[in-house]
Amino acid sequence: MESPKITKHFTWRDASCKCGKCGPMPDTIIDNVVELAERLEKVVVTANKLVKKFKLNLEEITLTITSWYRCYSKDAHGLGLAVDISCRDNVHRYLLIAAAIICGFNRIGTYVLTTDRKIIHLDIDNTNPLIRPPYQLWVES
Numbered sequence: 001m002e003s004p005k006i007t008k009h010f011t012w013r014d015a016s017c018k019c020g021k022c023g024p025m026p027d028t029i030i031d032n033v034v035e036l037a038e039r040l041e042k043v044v045v046t047a048n049k050l051v052k053k054f055k056l057n058l059e060e061i062t063l064t065i066t067s068w069y070r071c072y073s074k075d076a077h078g079l080g081l082a083v084d085i086s087c088r089d090n091v092h093r094y095l096l097i098a099a100a101i102i103c104g105f106n107r108i109g110t111y112v113l114t115t116d117r118k119i120i121h122l123d124i125d126n127t128n129p130l131i132r133p134p135y136q137l138w139v140e141s
């Protein structure tokens with residue numbers, strides 16, 4: 001059976017912790033997940049508008065979530081306020097980051113874990129600006 005949807009493109013399965021040990025997502029996280037899903041919908045729309053605007057010959061952009069809520073995380077993932085998206089190539093990285101910035105994301109990370117595992121981290125955690133400062137774009141490998 002298909003997992004229930006949060007918004008048009010994202011399901012509760014996308015958002016759930018993948019550790020395999022925890023139970024359902026805590027109630028305190030749910031509003032955060034919904035807010036992030038709504039923000040991500042805007043990123044999808046904007047990324048596809050950029051494809052048109054730049055006349056790129058690309059298939060419709062979708063976001064493939066690799067990690068969202070993580071029960072064991074002390075960072076924004078632990079609050080349901082961060083998501084990792086797999087990123088195909090440099091063109092898609094440009095489009096996704098441009099769209100995220102246009103849509104007001106101010107904490108973005110890019111990771112190249114292996115040659116075929118490239119990730120973009122987007123988060124909307126502004127709950128603790130001293131620990132997680134806004135207006136950050138970090139790069140890690």
Ligand SMILES: [Zn+2]
Pocket residue numbers: 017018019020021022023070071072
């Ligand atoms: Zn878990």
